[in-house]
Amino acid sequence: MSDLLERLRGRGWRMTAQRRVVAEVLDGDHVHLTADEVHARAAARLPEISRATVYNTLGELVTLGEVIEVATDGRAKRYDPNAHHAHQHLVCSNCGTIRDVHPSGNPMLDLPDGERFGFAIADVEVTYRGLCPDCR
């Protein structure tokens, strides 16, 4: 069983066929899929899996911190299974493709208290937007 499934089971996650398939799709392919794409790939292995179940499961994985939601310019959110390593994203403004980057040079970003306007900051997201090689 994969690391992800192992971790989920360890946290008391009830293991059903549907959840296993969704977790495997995310864990195995390591790309940034939309909910719909996750559903399509999961349905290839378990045809009766429903859209609602995929949404529920993705939502739980996000809550558990195993997966990150990435908002792109397009319509659908994409899900990034690489949540355990801080990284940034390259997003294609044309086709929505996402690539992870682990920049070597950039310092940690932080806002001084005086510039936070009272917000309790939980997370910083850095997104480079542009055109991917295919869309250039």
Added chain:
Amino acid sequence: MSDLLERLRGRGWRMTAQRRVVAEVLDGDHVHLTADEVHARAAARLPEISRATVYNTLGELVTLGEVIEVATDGRAKRYDPNAHHAHQHLVCSNCGTIRDVHPSGNPMLDLPDGERFGFAIADVEVTYRGLCPDCR
């Protein structure tokens, strides 16, 4: 006439009552509105303006670089008329409120060529996510 309208006319933008009202709503209120909110405010001055026109006009303003689209965790994009001054965003994960920040300490972000995966980068977006004072 406002700066924004002046610039648009200078670029050969055909000036209709609807476009004028949308531009004025964005230019005047300098907050981050959703398309629906823009429509509501525009309709207060020009009741017959349609939703499609507001979407079209916002889309054109984004294309022209006069307005920035900001994706929040929530459903609707918000439109930021402050496109001519580089800045970052504080986004409330709960209610979607956005504040502009002009951080003093952060260096310009850049990616070395070797980490660009062939992308032509046009823009870097930095978003701090957390809870606004009202939602804490």
Added chain:
DNA sequence: TCCTACGATAGACAGAGTCTAAGTCAAGAA
């Protein structure tokens, strides 16, 4: 093996945004 609470399902629903076909009108030409 049986129970039961938790999870899955179908499908209706809602919100955001896009598209289309037909009508309207801004702005340049005469």
Added chain:
DNA sequence: TTCTTGACTTAGACTCTGTCTATCGTAGGA
């Protein structure tokens, strides 16, 4: 000023993404 024309606007249907609800199914403990 009037005409012309192509760009703009409109209503409303449509698509896509995501959520909710009521009902059914089943994982896992007793």
